[in-house]
Amino acid sequence: MHFTGRCYLLAMLSGPLLTCAYAQDSSRAAPRPSRPAARAPAPAFLPGKGMAQHDFLYAGEWDTRKDSQTVFLVRHGKVAWTWRIPNKDTRNQLQEFSDIHLLPDGHVLYACKTGAAEVSPEKKIVWSYECPPGVECHSAQPIGTDKVFLCLNGTPARALLLNKVTGRVEMEHELPTARPDDPKSVHGQFRHIRMTPAGTYLIAHLNLGRVVEYNKNWDSIWSVEAPSTWGAVRLGNGNTLISGNQHGYVREVNPKGDIVWEINKDDLPGFPLYTVHGVARLSNGNTVISNWGGFLRKEDWDKVVQVIEVTPDKKVVWALYQWKEPDLGPSSCIQVLDEVNFSFLESHL
Numbered sequence: 001m002h003f004t005g006r007c008y009l010l011a012m013l014s015g016p017l018l019t020c021a022y023a024q025d026s027s028r029a030a031p032r033p034s035r036p037a038a039r040a041p042a043p044a045f046l047p048g049k050g051m052a053q054h055d056f057l058y059a060g061e062w063d064t065r066k067d068s069q070t071v072f073l074v075r076h077g078k079v080a081w082t083w084r085i086p087n088k089d090t091r092n093q094l095q096e097f098s099d100i101h102l103l104p105d106g107h108v109l110y111a112c113k114t115g116a117a118e119v120s121p122e123k124k125i126v127w128s129y130e131c132p133p134g135v136e137c138h139s140a141q142p143i144g145t146d147k148v149f150l151c152l153n154g155t156p157a158r159a160l161l162l163n164k165v166t167g168r169v170e171m172e173h174e175l176p177t178a179r180p181d182d183p184k185s186v187h188g189q190f191r192h193i194r195m196t197p198a199g200t201y202l203i204a205h206l207n208l209g210r211v212v213e214y215n216k217n218w219d220s221i222w223s224v225e226a227p228s229t230w231g232a233v234r235l236g237n238g239n240t241l242i243s244g245n246q247h248g249y250v251r252e253v254n255p256k257g258d259i260v261w262e263i264n265k266d267d268l269p270g271f272p273l274y275t276v277h278g279v280a281r282l283s284n285g286n287t288v289i290s291n292w293g294g295f296l297r298k299e300d301w302d303k304v305v306q307v308i309e310v311t312p313d314k315k316v317v318w319a320l321y322q323w324k325e326p327d328l329g330p331s332s333c334i335q336v337l338d339e340v341n342f343s344f345l346e347s348h349l
Contacts, residue, residue, distance in 0.1 A: 035295060035296055035297045035298075036295070036296060036297070037296065037297055037300055038274075038293070038296050038297075038300035038303040038304065039266075039272045040270070040272060040303070041303045042303055042304070042305050042319075042321045043270040043271070043319075046305070046319040046320075046321055047316050047317050047318060047319050048309065048317055048318030048319060048320070049077070049318070050077065050320065050321075050322070051074050051077045051078070051320070051322060052076065052077030053309070053318045053320070054318075054336045054337065054338050055074060055075045055076070055336075055337040055338060056074050056334050056335060056336050056337055057071065057072070057073055057074075057100055057101075057102045057108065057333075057334070057335040057337065058071070058072045058073075058074060058100075058307075058328055058331065058333065058334050058335075059071045059072070059097035059100045059110070059332060059333050060097070060290075060292060060306075060328070060329045060330035060331050060332045060333070061096040061097065061098055061277070061292065061294065061330065061332040062094070062096050062294050062330070063087075063096075063329040063330055064087065064094065064298070065298065065301070065329070066087055066329070067086065067087045067088070068084040068085060068086055068087050069084065069085050069086075069087055069095055069096055069097050070082050070083070070084045070097075070329065071083040071084075071097055071100055071108060071110065072326070072328055073102070073108075075337075079326050081121065083108060083110075083119050083123060085097075085112060095112060095113055095114070096112070096113050097110055097111070097112060097332070097333065098110075098111045098112070098113060098137075098138035098139065098191060098192075098332065098333070099111035099116075099138060099139050099140050099141070099191075099192060099333060100333045100335060101140070101141070101142050101335060102335055102337060103118070103142055103145075104145070106120070106121040107119060107120050107121070107126065109140055109142050109148065110140060111137045111138050111139055111140035111150070112137070113136050113137060113138060114130070114131045114135070114136060114137065115128060115129050115130045115131050115137055116128065116129045116137050116140040116148065116150055117129070118164070127164045129148075129150065129162065131152065132154075134154055134155065134183060134186065135152050135153065135154040135186070136152070136153040136154070136186055136187060137150055137151065137152055137153070138151065138153065138190060138191045138192070139151035139190060139191060139192045139193045139194075141192075141193075141194055141195060143161065143195060146163060146164050146165045147161060147162065147163055147164065147170065148161075148162050148164055149161050149193070149194070149195050150162060151175070151190045151192075151193040153186045153187065153189040153190055154186055154189075155180060155181055155182070155183055155186065156174045156175070156177070156180050157174070157175040157176075157177050157180070157186075157189050157190060158172060158173065158174055158175060159171070159172070159173050159175055159193060159201065159203075160172050161195075173218050175189075175190070175203065175205075176205070176208070177189045177205070177207060177208065178207040178208050179207070185207060188206055188207045189205075189206060189207050190203070190204065190205070190206050191204065191206055191230045191231055191245075191277070192204060192230065192231035192232075192278070194231075194232070194233070194234070196213075196234045197234070199216055200213050200214060200215055200216070200221065201213065201214040201215075201218070202232050202233075202234055202240070203232075204226070204229040204230060204231050204232045204242070205229065206228060206229060206230065206245065209225060209226060209227045209228060209229065210223055210224065210225055210226055210229070211223065211224050211226045211229055211232040211240060211242055222255065223257075224240070224242075224253050224257040225257075226242045226244065226251075227244060227246075227247045228244055228245040228246040228247050229242055229243065229244060229245065230243040230244070230245040230276060230277050230278070231243050231277070231278060231279065233279060233280065233281065235252070235281055238254070238255055239252050239253060239254050239255070239260065240252070240253050241279055241280075241281055241287070242279075243276040243277060243278065243279040243289075243290075244276050245275055245276060245277065246275060246295070247276075248264070248265040248273040248274055248275060248276055249262065249263065249264050249265070249273070249276060250262065250263045250273075250276055250279050250287060250289055251263075261312070263287075263289075263310065263314060267314060268308065268310065268314065268316055270316075271291075271305050271308050271316055271319060273289070273291055273308075274291055274292065274293045274295065274296060274304060275291070275292040275293065275294060275295055276289060276290065276291065276292070277290040277291075277292045277331065277332040277333065278290040278331075278332060278333045278334060280334070280335075280336060282309075282336065282338075282339065283339050285311065285312045286309050286310060286311050286312070286317065287309070287310050288307065288308075288309045288318075288334060288336055289307065289308045289309070289310070290306070290307060290331040290332055290333060290334050291304060291305060291306055291307065291308055291331055292304075292330050292331055292332050293330055294330055301323075301330060302323040304330070305319045305320065305321045306320050306321065306322065306323075306328060306330065306331035307319070307320035307331050307334055308320075
C-alpha cells in the first residue's frame with residue numbers, strides 16, 4: 001500500500017473490442033474485429049436546455065481523440081472548472097476517469113484506472129492512492145468526509161475501505177470474479193461498486209453478469225442476474241437501478257429480483273442506447289443515463305447523444321449532445337448537482 005502526493009497513472013490499455021464471427025483460414029492471419037457504425041445521427045431537435053438543464057460533474061472513459069482526459073464541472077450552462085490528466089503517462093500507457101464525485105468542500109474525488117485521487121478547487125492533489133502493478137481502480141466512493149470505498153480489479157480483486165486521514169485500511173475483502181487467476185481478465189472485472197446507507201455492499205460483478213449485495217460479514221444476502229452490469233444504485237424505495245454496459249440497458253428491479261421498469265437499446269425513438277455506463281434516479285422519478293459510445297467506430301462517436309434523462313413513462317425530457325464548444329467527449333459518469341445529498345452514507349458509520 002503506497003500513498004503519494006500525486007496520483008501516478010500507469011494504466012494499461014486494454015481497450016474494449018467487439019468480437020465478430022469469421023471463417024477460420026489457417027493460410028492467413030485472422031481479420032481484426034470490426035467496430036459497428038452508429039445506428040443513427042443525433043436528432044435535429046433535442047429536448048431540454050442543453051448544458052443549462054442541470055448543474056453537473058461529468059467525465060468519460062477512454063477519449064483517445066485527445067491528449068488528455070478531462071473532468072468538467074458545469075454550472076448555469078457553462079464550464080466552470082476542469083481537471084485534466086495526460087492521456088498517456090510516462091510509460092506511454094493510456095489513462096481514464098471511471099468514477100467522479102463532487103465533495104461538500106468543493107474537492108473532486110475520482111478513480112483513474114491505476115489509482116484514485118482527490119483534487120481541490122485550486123487543482124492541488126490533496127490525497128491519492130496508487131495501485132500496485134497489475135491492478136486497476138475504476139471505483140472510488142466517498143464515505144463520510146474522511147473515508148473512501150475502493151474497488152481494485154486484480155488477481156485477486158479486492159474491495160477496500162480506506163481512511164484518507166490516517167492511511168489505515170479499515171476493511172479489505174477479496175471479491176469473486178469469473179477468472180480470478182487470469183491477468184487478462186482484470187480490466188473487465190468491475191466498474192462501480194457501492195456501499196449502501198444500510199451499511200451493506202452492493203457489487204456490480206461486470207464479468208459475472210450479476211449484481212450481488214453482501215452484508216457487513218460479506219455474506220451474500222441478495223443477487224440478481226444483470227448481463228455486463230456497469231453499476232447498481234440502491235433506490236429509496238428499496239429497488240435497485242442497474243446499468244448494462246455492452247448490452248445497452250437500464251433496468252429497475254425489486255427485492256424479489258423482478259424487473260419493474262426497463263429501457264433497452266431502441267426503446268427511445270431517435271435516442272438509441274449504445275453502451276450504458278452510469279445511471280442515476282432523480283427525486284422527481286426521472287432517470288439520467290450516461291450513454292457511452294466507445295465501442296463504435298471513432299468517426300461515429302460524435303453522433304451519440306451523451307446523456308439522456310427520461311421520465312418514468314419513458315419520455316425523453318433532456319438530451320445532452322455536446323461535442324463542440326465545448327467538447328465534453330464520451331459520457332461515462334455524470335453527477336447531477338441540483339439535489340446532491342452530501343450527508344449520504346454517514347449515519348451508519
